Amino acid sequence: MKEKNTNPYNLKLLDEKPSGYLNDEEFHNFLEKNGVPIKREKKKENKNDNLPRFAHFNKIHMYKIVRDGSFGSVPTVYKKPSMSQISKMQESMKNNNNSILGRKILKDKKGKILEIFDKAEDRVETRTSIAEKVSISLGVNCNRKLVRSVLNAKRFSSLKKLKKIS
Numbered sequence: 668m669k670e671k672n673t674n675p676y677n678l679k680l681l682d683e684k685p686s687g688y689l690n691d692e693e694f695h696n697f698l699e700k701n702g703v704p705i706k707r708e709k710k711k712e713n714k715n716d717n718l719p720r721f722a723h724f725n726k727i728h729m730y731k732i733v734r735d736g737s738f739g740s741v742p743t744v745y746k747k748p749s750m751s752q753i754s755k756m757q758e759s760m761k762n763n764n765n766s767i768l769g770r771k772i773l774k775d776k777k778g779k780i781l782e783i784f785d786k787a788e789d790r791v792e793t794r795t796s797i798a799e800k801v802s803i804s805l806g807v808n809c810n811r812k813l814v815r816s817v818l819n820a821k822r823f824s825s826l827k828k829l830k831k832i833s
Contacts, residue, residue: 673740673741674731674741675719676719676723676729678730678731679731680731680741681730681731681732682732682733683732683733684732684744685730687746687747688730688744688745688746688747689744689745689747690742690744691718691742691743691745694722694744694747695707695718697747698748698753698756701753702757702768703756703757703760703768704766704767704768705717705721706767718743718745719743722745725748725755725756726752727745727746727748727752728745728746729744729745729746730743730744731743731744732744761807762807772805776805776807776809776813777813777817779800779801779804779805780797780798780809780814780817780818781817781821781822783797783800783801784797784818784822784828787828790828790829790830791830792828792829792830793811793829793830793831794814794818794829794831795811795814796830797811798810798813798814801814
């Protein structure tokens with residue numbers, strides 16, 4: 668039987684929670700309140716939580732705390748991130764379609780692409796110009812490949828409206 672590593676980030680074990688540190692629920696609520704939504708994944712089989720992985724990836728300092736009793740896992744506490752760290756997290760999540768924030772922004776991008784295409788006059792817009800307008804209006808990356816896939820899926824019959832069709 669393979670032994671599971673209960674401390675994969677080699678965290679220091681402390682007797683009590685230091686000031687300025689948050690437990691897992693407080694940390695999750697703090698991030699949600701500050702616009703960094705995270706889906707916590709606790710699976711019944713192995714009870715893994717992705718908060719420590721998220722904190723490690725975003726260079727947030729963590730400690731393990733001695734637990735009360737002999738049941739359950741050793742609790743982890745997280746240093747409260749600064750507002751500059753939070754803005755960096757938001758920026759990296761905006762352009763990642765696997766994050767909750769990234770998926771919401773992707774949905775907004777698709778809506779904006781269709782909106783710009785529908786308002787455009789015949790033979791004025793290209794896929795690149797639509798992508799640039801979406802990038803400017805939403806403040807996130809957008810490229811012509813996304814524009815092409817959205818228009819092919821939703822407006823295939825009216826693609827002749829574009830300036831350049833390939």
